[in-house]
Amino acid sequence: MNKNNDIILTGDRTTGQLHLGHYVGSLRSRVQLQEEYKTYILLADVQALTTHFDQPGLIADSVHQVTLDYLAVGIDPNKATLFIQSMIPEIAELTVIFSMFVTVNALRHNPTIKNEARDRGYTDLYYGFLGYPVSQAADIAFCKATLVPAGEDQIPHIETARKLVRRFNELYAPILPEPRILTGERLGGLDGVGKMSKSMGNAISLNASPEVVKAKLTKAKTDPARIHRSDPGHxxxxxxxxxxxxxxxxxxxxxxxxxxQGKIGCKDCKQIAGEAINDLLAPFRERRNYYEQRDDQVKEILIEGTREARRTARETMLEVREAMGIQYFKL
Ligand code: SF4
Known part of the structure; x- marks a missing residue:
């Protein structure tokens, strides 16, 4: 079925709906990759808990919303395996094992953790937050993924995963592959400041209506040096x-x-961009609407995918325990 031996692991934290930045950075490539690779797509609800543990309702609702986003953009559950992270206890088990051979200092110096902690205003770090790259390494290793499509900010985490896998293989047995990252494009936010991000309030959701897209673009920042319509823009x-x-x-x-050449006004220019975005989103809205009417089908997709991921996880953990000499008996 798959033309390629690589195995893909990718996914999103379930802290809200996905937006155009997710689409450009990763979702659109996933739709292509699922045709060629064995693809696991993770609804990372445990990782969402590292920053939103005090909002359990949000996590559960986001699992549903992100699943709809996946199906809306064209992820095909017959080709890709969609699964819920917290329903695979073997991932938690592997996280504990990996945490034995990573130091607190190595995690503290991870630049993405440092930036994220600063942006969130954390003065003291929760154990789960500091350790989420270890959990991410277990997400990757449980299915023996070799390729991880992700944004550039994930490079330090994939490096952590590579080190942990390498260390495991040296210590016990060479059973886990070292993953590689496949970086996607980065989409700037409507404020022209940073990347598109829900928490920055500069994003267009994948389920935005045509009116919302138009309204958001109307407020988008443009070339700050261009004051009048006839000014040459940059x-x-x-x-x-x-x-x-x-x-x-x-x-x-x-x-x-x-x-x-100062021949087009920003208003007209934004309108043309808005039409293009709405053309892109139109089939997504249609598919989303289809699945919104079919809760049972969406649930079945998650159950099937999670079952399959769990089977894979059990097989890998058996190998891991045997390699470590801690598979004492069958329960
Ligand atoms: S005309 Fe378009 S590209 Fe030029 S500054 Fe305005 S919005 Fe930006």
Whole structure:
């Protein structure tokens, strides 16, 4: 069935709906990758708990919403295995084992952890938050994934996973593959400041209505040096132009030239970008609507995928325990 021997592990924290940044960074490539690779897609609810443990209702609802987002963009449950992280206890077991050979200092110096802790205003770190790269390594290793499509900020975590797997293989037996990262594109937010992110309030959700897309673009930042319509613009520093580049197939050069020569107003330019985004989202809305009417089918997809992931996890953990000499007996 799969043309390639690589195994993919990818997924998202379930802390809310997904947005265009997720689509550009990873979801669109997953839709292609599922055709060629054995693909596991993780609904990372345990990882969501590392920062949202005090909002259990949000986590459960987000599992449902993110599943709808996946199905809406074209993830095919007959091709990819969708599963819920917390329903695979073997991942937690492997996390404990990996945590034996990573130091607290190594985790503290992880740049992504440092940045995230700063952005969240954490002065003291929760054990689960500090250790989530270890849990992520277990997510990858339980299914022996070799390729992990993720954003650039995940590079330090994949490096941690590689080190942990290598250490395990040296200590016990070479049974776990070292994963590689497959980095996706980064989409800037509507505020023109950082990457698109729900917590920054600069995102367009994948389930946004045409009116919401239009309204969001109306407020999007543009080239700050361009005051009047006739001022020559600098499209390369404008987030709206990046949306033209990513979401329009034709006439992008024309927009670049018109902006640079002060021949198009930002209002018209945003409207064209908004139409392109709405064209992209239209089939997503349709598929989402289909699945929103079919709760039982969505639940069945998750049950089936989680069952399959659990089977894989049991097999891997048996190998892990045997390699470590702690498979004492069968219970
Ligand atoms: S015309 Fe378009 S690309 Fe140029 S600054 Fe305005 S919104 Fe940005």
């Amino acid at each position: 499209p390369d520093v404008c987030p709206v132009f990046a949306y033209h580049q990513l979401f329009r197939k034709e006439n992008v050069d024309e927009i670049h030239a018109s902006c640079s």
